[in-house]
Amino acid sequence: MVEDSKLLNIKLIDFDTAESNNEEKQDHRILTPYYAAPEIIKKEPYNEKVDIWSTGCLMYVLLSGRTPFNGLTNDEIERKVKAGEFEMYYHPWGQISDDAKTLIDSMLKLDPKERISAADALQHKWF
Secondary structure, eight states, rough: OHHHHTTOOOOOHHHHHHHOOOOOSSSSSSTTTTTTEEEEHOOOOOOHHHHHHHHHHHHHHHHHHSSOOSSSSSHHHHHHHHOOOOOOSSGGGGGGHHHHHHHHHHTOOSSTTTSSHHHHTTTTTTO
């Protein structure tokens, strides 16, 4: 039987590239640019806040049917992610609650230090 504490250490990095990994430090980066945090694209050190960014992108897609950062090439998408500029003004955002929009905005902060934590996100009014 697997110990409960080991179950809490499961990490998914990408559904196309997910694998079991017992190493403490990753020495390579595989990403899907639509969901990758700017610090990963810039090849900077990163922490758990990259998961908040990816979850914010996923929430954006689930509510709008579009990705927050679009482009015809990976380079174009990555430039937009690094700029951290996205919109919530066009259809269907007028029909989406302000609470949902503020949560997404707090998850997609360019600076990871300003990005909401998982614990705080779960306490957000939208939930």
